[in-house]
Amino acid sequence: MDATTAPHRIPPEMPQYGEANHIFEMMQNMLEQLLIYRPEEPIPFMIDHLQQNNDNVPKIVVLGPPAAGKTTIAIWLCKHLNSNLLTTENLIAKEFSSLAAGARGHYQKAKSVPGTLLVRLIQERLREDDCVKRGWILDGIPETREQALTIQTLGIIPRHIIVLSAPDTVLIERNLGKRIDPQTGEIYHTTFDWPPESEIQNRLVVPTGILELETAQKLLEYHRNIVRILPLYPKILKVISADQPCVDVFYQALTYVQTNHRSNAPFTPRVLLCGPVGSGKSLQAALLAQKYRLVNVCCGQLLKEAVADKSAYGKVIQPFFEKEMAVPDNIVMKVLCQRLNQPDCIQKGWVLHGFPRDLDQARLLDRADHRPNRVFFLNVPLDSIIERVTLRRTDPVTGERYNARLLAGA
């Protein structure tokens, strides 16, 4: 094959650098902001965007019916993630803001704020330094599809959306026990979350809007709106049952908001299967290689092939095989790297098993820039291992491995 038609050899360090530094996601976020804001001067805008370096700060929305625990969970997430809580109440309470003053007027009259005004308040708040640097958590906003669409067009794109859910009857009952600490804004409950300190107990107040009929009306409004909002966020939302202890809801929410979504970045799987002898590494490797068109790299097999081919490395390895001694790590690494550096492994990706077998070998693999991006440990009880290995049969012609019990049953 002449040089002009040979596949371009992509050094493995290129895709690995892109993955390790999330270059694709960084460029994708910047492109998104450019298209949303369409700045007159794109280059200064991009420089400013990159200097903000806030692609990975929390950008969370907590939705749910009344009494589901939105505010409770949002407050706990804010504390844990050191981020900023945005609620209708604290947005309109903002001082020295004509927008907020206008919104307070509406809220005092109708106990609600017009959607367009609320979204402008959010936009104003998110431009502030603390939200840019430490992210934000929106509690119960957007309330309608129209608000969600306006928020999106303003470039306010959440990274995670938590949707709490619980039966209406549970929520109506639960809301009756809601109590608020007027000093700290903390939320408690007469049954599920009563403060131990008598000083706090004595100053708790009963919030408005928690009576059965009021909660039932809010539930109707919520159910009417939520079914029109959720389709706008197909890939970034998680529904969590709020009909369980607060702490359990919180940890499920925290786990979710701390995961990164699968990005559209080009991804070359470099899979490592670890596990004791007989745990099924070879079998799973063959299945993964077939399903995802990966190169199946069995370290033991590579060494045997080198010896069988009488290659330069094979001649060095053979004496170790004959004496049934472990082949030195540096020689194993040379054979392995020779295989992993081949175009098929770089372009298709690989599933490696039988190496590393210890920490020194793992460090050698890491230093050789063949870092796996998916690692699985096959954990099998000892008695199963013993049964499998004793029942293992290998086809001397193909090298295929079988289980005598499964063969007998075949």
Ligand SMILES: Nc1nc2c(ncn2[C@@H]2O[C@H](COP(=O)(O)OP(=O)(O)OP(=O)(O)O)[C@@H](O)[C@H]2O)c(=O)[nH]1
């Ligand atoms: N029941 C059962 N048997 C399995 C499974 N995976 C593998 N085996 C059998 O267990 C034996 C060992 O499987 P292998 O895939 O060779 O295990 P391995 O981890 O590659 O073993 P080594 O290469 O020696 O470390 C074979 O006889 C397989 O047929 C499994 O998931 N369930």
Ligand SMILES: Nc1ncnc2c1ncn2[C@@H]1O[C@H](COP(=O)(O)OP(=O)(O)O)[C@@H](O)[C@H]1O
């Ligand atoms: N998972 C839960 N189990 C029991 N009570 C809860 C739970 N989540 C919240 N609460 C209580 O229910 C009441 C309403 O919680 P709140 O966070 O204000 O809900 P929302 O903001 O969704 O209206 C509060 O008294 C709170 O302590």
